[in-house]
Amino acid sequence: MHFQQIVASLALTSLAVAAPLSEEKRASPSEKFTVFQDKQARPEGRKVAGPIALAEALGKYGRVGLSPSPAVKQAAAKAAAQDDGTVAANPEQFDQAYLSPVTIGGETLQLDFDTGSSDLKISYGDGSSASGDVYTDSVDIGGTTVNAQAVELAKTVSAAFASNEGDGLLGLAFSKINTVTPDQQKTFFDNAIPSLSEPLFAVDLKKGQAGTYDFGFIDDSKHTGEITYTPVDDSQGFWGFTTSGYKVGDGETVTEDINSIADTGTSLALLQDDVVSAYYAAVDGAENSQSEGGYIFPCDATLPDLTFQIEDYAAVVPGSFFNYAPASAEGQCFGGLQSSGDLGLSIFGDVFLKAQYVVFSNSPLQLGFAPKDL
Known part of the structure; x- marks a missing residue:
């Protein structure tokens, strides 16, 4: 985007x-x-449902007057409704x-x-x-x-x-x-x-x-650790959640509630100014460019990781993910982390989400985050 x-x-x-x-x-x-x-x-096509096959087999080979047990029938009915x-x-x-x-x-x-x-x-x-x-x-x-x-x-x-x-x-x-x-x-x-x-x-x-x-x-094959769940605030119609702190590189964790939304339709990570300023203070040559409309830095700069605390899970975004795209200034790149300005909340877009395995659950209403191979 x-x-x-x-x-x-x-x-x-x-x-x-x-x-x-x-x-x-x-x-x-x-x-x-x-x-x-x-x-x-x-x-891709849907998976073959085992309970349906079992119910059909029991029904086919059962003697007259017999039928699959209620438990098998219930499992078969559930499987028949599955449309994963x-x-x-x-x-x-x-x-x-x-x-x-x-x-x-x-x-x-x-x-x-x-x-x-x-x-x-x-x-x-x-x-x-x-x-x-x-x-x-x-x-x-x-x-x-x-x-x-x-x-x-x-x-x-x-x-x-x-x-x-x-x-x-x-x-x-x-x-x-x-x-x-x-x-x-x-x-x-x-x-x-x-x-x-x-x-x-x-x-x-x-x-x-x-x-x-x-x-x-x-799909448990797509993540490498346990999934950590956190409650969702849907009062504004978004997948809202709160992180309890952040850490730039190997620095100390800053304890701070960050009200956020998980947004796959936004390319960048947009956070409050103190987080953004703290991050780019650790990047040599980074500047908040008026002409570029946001933070830029030399394309060959070494970018630190950025870690967010979600419940007891440390969600790490590799520094390389923040090198979003070339800027118009020669040799400069536009940062994948930018200020959320006056929005009043932070937006964890694709720069953050592609570093995690993320579960959007309707019932219970929660978000799940887990590490994965990058």
């Missing part, structure tokens, strides 16, 4: 400009507003966004999964936006399918919006901040929860390579 779009998720409630929901009306391919297509990443799925998250240049294949009405689009918004369209808080009509259609993400999902089809887009890669956003925040009017709609995740093995999705973003989103299950 471009730097001017980093506050996107914080102003979506002011951008509700969609038409009323139409019944099962499918958009034609010609109405799409971009042409970017990547057919390389394809959804996994899908690739493919990075754009500089990891500015991750695009995943989503099948809508039989056509595969490339969407940016955004835990900082609740819409299946694109609109930004920096003045760029999209508006249009709302339809219902079948939406499939790697085997997790929701029928009659509200899909927001953009018909009018701003110039800033039109420059984006991909076909749109898929919001994974809470439905309470969905911007459709006059009838607010549920997110894909909320609609999918009844069919999932567990009411959660797990995110494994990676630096410079494809990661995954898993719906309904935790």
